[in-house]
Amino acid sequence: MSYAMVIDLKRCVGCQACVTTCKAEHGTPPGVTRSKVMRKEVGKFPNVMRVSLPMLCMHCESPACVDVCPSGATRKREEDGIVVVDKDICIGCRACAMACPYGARYPVSSKEGYFGKTLTPFEEAKKDGMPIGVIDKCDFCFSTGKLERGVVPTCVQNCITKARTFGPREEMMELVVERKGYQLEPELGTDPSVFYLP
């Protein structure tokens, strides 16, 4: 079984709540945005559209990051398809970040927090999950035990437009087929587990 996520762009308003709730859940340091919203324009004025595209790790079925990892720290879990980084093993070589076509991987390189050298009590409480010198990425909130507790990832739970749906990929595919959903850059053959509904 693999988990998948479906993001309905008809509902999404690009509000960034998925970005900051992810930070509140995981305490990611400056520059690390496991969850982010990309923006682009299509067309010319006045026949133009602005598009907000929420991004995260695509938890690909054929992930480009796994093959290039020299230490074996990055792997795709057989039981649920989540692509994880074992931070005890990761050597921080960034090969995975270079290989990922979706920009989903972030090196944690600075000891500084959001307010400089002195970490806030919140950052102190979260820092064990954010060791320096290794790669951080979205793990569908596996590391904070949400899935184990039967709770969906934070960005799904909190989406204020209810744009996100999460579950076993087979179940998600029904919605994807019905709504003509798509993957990002399917030609690369990575077969992402994150789908977008137009």
Next chain:
Amino acid sequence: MTAPAVKNDVWIPTVCNMCFCCCAIRVHVVDGVVVNIEGNPDSPVGEGRVCAKGATGMMMLYDPNRKTKPMKRTNPKKGIGIDPGWVEISWEEAYSLAAEKLGEAYAKNPRSVMFQFFITNTITGMFGLQLFQTVLGGQFHYPDICGAGIHNLSNFFNGTGNSCPDYDYNKLLIQFGMNAGTATRHGFNMTVRRFADARAKGSRLIVADPRMGASAEKADIWLPVRPGSDGALAQSFAYVLVHELGIYDRAFLKKYTNGTYLVDPDTKRFARDAESQKPFVWDLSDSTAKVFDDPSIKDVALEGAYEVNGKTCATGFQLYIEGLKKYTPEFGEKETTIPAKKIRAVAKEFGETANIGGTIVIDGKEFPYRPVAADCFSGVCRHKNGWHDMWAIQNLNTLVGAQNVPGGLVGFAPACNGFPETGRPKFYPATWEKEHMLEATTMVLPFPDSLYEHAYTPLKYDFNDMSMFHIMPFNHNDPHFNVPCQLDPEPLKQQRCDVLLAYASNPLKHWGNNDEMAELLLTYKYIIMCDHYLNDSSYFADLYIPEAHFLERFDLPPNGAMNHHTIGLLSTPWAYPIRQPVVPARDDAPGGLDIFLELAERLGVKDMFNEVFNAIYGLTGENALDPDTRYQCTDIIDRIYKDWFGPKYDLEWFKKNGVLTWKRSVDEVYLYPYTDARLPLYWDHQMEAGKNVAAAVEEADIPWDISEYQPLPDWVPCKDHYVTDPEYDLHPLYYTNAWSVDTWTNEIPWLNELNELDPYAYNIEINSATAKAKGLKTGDRVKLEAQNGYKVYGNLVVVEGIHPEVLAVAGGHWGTKSDYLPIAKGKGCPINHLIECKGVKRLSHLSANFDQCVKVKVTKA
């Protein structure tokens, strides 16, 4: 080996304050440290979700730049960048200094003290600070540019001071100058899910906005209007509906508006029965003029003109449609730049989707069903003609019967039957019987008010009240004339205030040119600021009193009566939550209300304070406050909760359970057909108000423009639309994105990071064709200069999603210069700085709308 200590691991329900919306949250606290914030799923105020700002509360809580000890200045020299020489002082010294300065001013002239707050903590602002102002008798300032006029228009049309589309049943929404439910607006986090549901079900969205903001991005049709032309667009839509398509809801207009009342052609006032003073209508069945409520009326005339007492009197509706004649789609195209063809198509879609004559059964009750709405807010409010523009927009709803019925525009919470166990709070809009018009229950707490009585009350100019409320009968929210009067009291024969008590606000940044606002702050002899941070305005403060962060304090019931910063609708149960501390306050700083209670005690007005509390919250019996007892915030909220909901629901119950909710019923949401009180179509009462204003200003010999007091809406261009110098060819405007609010939100590093990653927020957007014509490109450092000589600088980003005559930035008040806000400092382009503050030419003299429409030339810096 010792076993690991058992962690103290709790989730505590409370209420967010990262903006004024006050969504219910639950905070994860482990061993005394906030480790997460989520929405509280037990509350409809957010439904278990938080917005981008809400999730960052702990980053403000733990911001080392937050000042949590009282301080006084030691350097008498004031100015931006000049070190005030802050020294920490004891709370005793802070309170006694504040009481001394306020007491001295109060003894000299109570009106010499200005109390000011901004919206973020509305409840403490209104019922702590403003209550303090009420009992002391000072003046009051509230720089609400974004809601000016619209709340009072909502009072006239929707029985309460805030309106929204009935998203649950709406099929077509036209938004003018707003990003409600996509990035902003009261009840944003509640609205956004309902609005997404509506879009998912196929609701159509049409957005008039010069910039493709969050709403236009989701729109089916984007109408990139010229700034300040929304009223012209609305009138053109109405023209098409009336004069080209003949689509309007005759039955609604006859029954639920005063459009049938006959108007005397000479006075433009209603033709009235001499004895009863009731307006006449025309009964077509027997060709007779009758008073509007004559039970013998069989077929009332909506259109036409009829002979009454020797004069040919048209109906108000007839005059309305005649007034529309100049607003052809071609006129609309010229002023708005939207093609006439598109104006016709949108109007047609609106009219046809309105489903005139259709009905719907909800909870066993049959209602008219009009699933269309025209809604507007901040963008339109920022123009001097805003009152007329918003009025014209509201008239689109009235025209098709989409007011106070399923699918149309409805009040947030015009009516409440009360908690089933106690029947409280209970409110319902009254009827102004003289003309059978719908009154309002207003906002925040239910303060039933008669705007019509205000119109008919003779006015007297007050030479010691800069708010000008005394000559603005329809404006009791926006005391914006304080700004020009404090800068120069002479023209309106006013007197300046000497002492300013500013709570949770940054006066220097929230209005116009920052240098003029600095000049304004220098007019005060003593400034007390109560805040979390030292901001731009703190460079002019004498005393700084810190307030506890919202995760460290109790507050009065934060959502009031659920009629201001929470939306209503049938799908929203009533909800009364608690804001409570989840961690101890840093340096034991108290909450705002406790600060004001202490000052009230020291100033000897505790008794009045307590009495006013009893009155505004309706506290009775054993829950009423004793005038002579010094209470804490917790005592007061305990009494409010018990008094409203019964003894079981005391402070302890709320601390544990977080929120009390119960189901909302249809009669609380849809006023029609439960009442037959009418909406104004022909504003005879506005003519009466204008007459009273004219008399008052004539007696006082004050220069005052009364041209806005008209019976029907009209569109006039903004002041800077008349700028003809071709060099000054662009309108800069600002917008709010979903993750930012005030100057301090850029100090929240996660939010600052979002703005830094966003291609638009900290830059100046320019249309690609305009940029090309001027030889400008993305990344260019540019100067924007207005004709008044004011300049701002910023970095361009060339885009397609913006009107060619427009430049756009997020947050026109940004670009803080405070060294005490190191993350926010210098971020963003403060285009407010381009607008002059002196003089009253930019202010509506009816509704205090502040015209922020300027024209600039853009050059490489």
